[in-house]
Amino acid sequence: MRAGQSPVRPALAALVLPSSWQPAVRSGLRLWAISRVAFLTYGLVLAALLPAARPKNASSVALWPVTLYARYDSGHFVHLAAFGYPLKPFRLPFMTADNEHAFLPGYPIAARWLADALTGGSPGPDGYLTALAVLAWLGAAVAAVLIWRLAADEADAPIADRAVLILLAGPYAVFLMASYSEGVFLAFALAAWLAGRRDRWWLAGLMTAGAAIVRINGLFLATGLAVMFVLAARAAGRRIIRPEALALTLPLMATAAYFGWMRATTGRWTTWFEVQERGWARTTTWPWTTLVHSAKRLLTVEPWPVRYQDWLEMVFAALLLLGVVVLFRRRRWPEFVYVGLTAGSLLTSSYYVSVPRSMLVCFPLIVIAAEWTRRSAHRWLVAACVTFGVALLVVNTTTLLFDQWSG
Numbered sequence: 001m002r003a004g005q006s007p008v009r010p011a012l013a014a015l016v017l018p019s020s021w022q023p024a025v026r027s028g029l030r031l032w033a034i035s036r037v038a039f040l041t042y043g044l045v046l047a048a049l050l051p052a053a054r055p056k057n058a059s060s061v062a063l064w065p066v067t068l069y070a071r072y073d074s075g076h077f078v079h080l081a082a083f084g085y086p087l088k089p090f091r092l093p094f095m096t097a098d099n100e101h102a103f104l105p106g107y108p109i110a111a112r113w114l115a116d117a118l119t120g121g122s123p124g125p126d127g128y129l130t131a132l133a134v135l136a137w138l139g140a141a142v143a144a145v146l147i148w149r150l151a152a153d154e155a156d157a158p159i160a161d162r163a164v165l166i167l168l169a170g171p172y173a174v175f176l177m178a179s180y181s182e183g184v185f186l187a188f189a190l191a192a193w194l195a196g197r198r199d200r201w202w203l204a205g206l207m208t209a210g211a212a213i214v215r216i217n218g219l220f221l222a223t224g225l226a227v228m229f230v231l232a233a234r235a236a237g238r239r240i241i242r243p244e245a246l247a248l249t250l251p252l253m254a255t256a257a258y259f260g261w262m263r264a265t266t267g268r269w270t271t272w273f274e275v276q277e278r279g280w281a282r283t284t285t286w287p288w289t290t291l292v293h294s295a296k297r298l299l300t301v302e303p304w305p306v307r308y309q310d311w312l313e314m315v316f317a318a319l320l321l322l323g324v325v326v327l328f329r330r331r332r333w334p335e336f337v338y339v340g341l342t343a344g345s346l347l348t349s350s351y352y353v354s355v356p357r358s359m360l361v362c363f364p365l366i367v368i369a370a371e372w373t374r375r376s377a378h379r380w381l382v383a384a385c386v387t388f389g390v391a392l393l394v395v396n397t398t399t400l401l402f403d404q405w406s407g
Contacts, residue, residue, distance in 0.1 A: 021149065023157060028145035028164055035168040036137060039177040039397070043068040046401055053401045059126055066133035071400055074132065074179040076100050080108035081115060081128045085265065099279030101271050104258060106214035107181040111135055132179040139183030140176040143363075144168060146190035151367045153197065163370035170366075171392035172356050172407055174400055182360050185215045190363060192221060196228045196334075205247030212251035213258065216272075217342060217361055222251040224338030231333060282349050294352040306405050312392075313352035313407075316359060320346070323365040335364035357407045 047054045047064060055067035057078075070078070080100055115123035115131035123131070144164050151160035167186075168176065176183045192207035204225055212218025226248050233240045262271040276282040285293070294317075297310045320343050327336040339362045346355050359365060373382050400406040 021145075024145050024149040024152065024160070027157075027161055028148040029141060031161070031164045031168055032141045032144040035173070036140075036177070039069070039174070040065055042397065043401055046398070052403075056403075057125070057129065063126055063129070066130045068401065069174070069178040070129055070133065071178060071403060072405075073103070074129075076103050077108045077111065077132050077179060077181070078125065078128050080105065081111040081132065082123075082125070084108075084112075085261075099275045101262060101266070102275045102279055103181070104213055104215060104255075106210065107132075107135065107184050110184070129179070136176070136179050136181075136183045139185070139187040140168065142187035143176070143183060143190055146187070146194060147363055147366060150190060150194060150197075150363070151370055153194075154367060155371055159367075159370045159374050162373055163367050166366050166369050166373075166389075167360070167363075169390070169393060170360070171389045172360055172396060173393060174397045174406065175357050175360060178400065181214050182357070185211050185217065185361055186363065188214060189218070189221050189361065192225060193363070196225050196232075199232060201229065201244040201247040205250040208248070209250040209254040212254045215361070216255070217345075217358075218251050219255055220338050220341035220345070222248060223341060224334045227337045228334035280353060281351075282353065284348050285350055287347050290348055290351060293350060297351055303404075309405055309407050310352075313355050316356040317347060317352050320355060320359060320362070320365075323362065323368065326368060327364060332364065338362075339364055354407060 043053075044064060047068060055064060055070065057070055057075075058064055058067040076099070080103060085100060085105075111128060111131040112123075114135060115127040118131060119127040144167060147167055148160040148164050151163035167173065176186075188207050188211035192204045192211060195201070195204035195207060208218060208222050208225060210218075211221055229245065229248060230240055233242075259269060259272065263269045268274070273283075294310070294314060298307070298314070300307075320339075324336065324340050324343050327339055342358065342362055346352070346358055373386070376382050396406045
């Protein structure tokens, strides 16, 4: 112990956190804090200099930090937090079409509870916007800590640091700053994955249920965990049918509860699918049909941000397929199933939409990318990819702040 150092602080740290988790918390939260400051500084400077970048939903300049990145789908989440389902006559300047049933209730319900707590039970739009931003940021913080732990388990600390950097400063990391559900989903998903790795299946089931009520991808996560459960049981010589297996039914029950509620209130089991088609023209097609439709979109006359993002949809669709192949070749079967089902859903839609943003929740690919950047012999290619990724992050952040489609 260094001279003058109190023996109390190390003892308290060890009491609060196991020693194996201290590097994860320290590195994850440090990088998270730096990235949040960077996003806020960039957004505030841009908004101060250019009126077009200023948030149209802020009642005062003091609220800019929590409203800067409340764009596009954030309007749906504010509406759901304030009024829930079904729709009621309430509009905000940044809202889009009334397709709220496409958004699962976990994130906006949590925002409603937090807004009630912050305002003493009488929140207005400002309270809901604040709550949504705080939850998104906290979700990203938890995800940063957990992905560090996951990457360190699989590789080492330097690769874990890179995984956090790719998560928080990757090309579409702005959606972990925006009032979107990706950060909250990732926090639940990574917690579930780590719990499964440690054979704590009831915790894994509860965390996956949380993920499943935030985003539909929770069902893909549950399937990957089911594969992990079976493989772990076989490796340990245990029975597959045992009480812990019931834990993996929790996410199914969570999603079924939402669909059952839609059936009770709208009269149809298919409301979620109908809203996807009405709001975004998304239906299920053969993958080659999706590819053709997506390629045709590149030839249409669209505003440059949409056309530019359509090209990136194609690029990231190819990267997603490459990631699935890598997981298959490495025989990483739980990860292959989770990412593969996610890819299957995205690549059999009517056209490629939000593929790059959805790769944020494909955390196994983030860890693989971190390993590649450290171990690849092609340093020039790594440098080129990092440069491209940072440039793309700046462009995506800028276009989002100007209310242009950013994926």
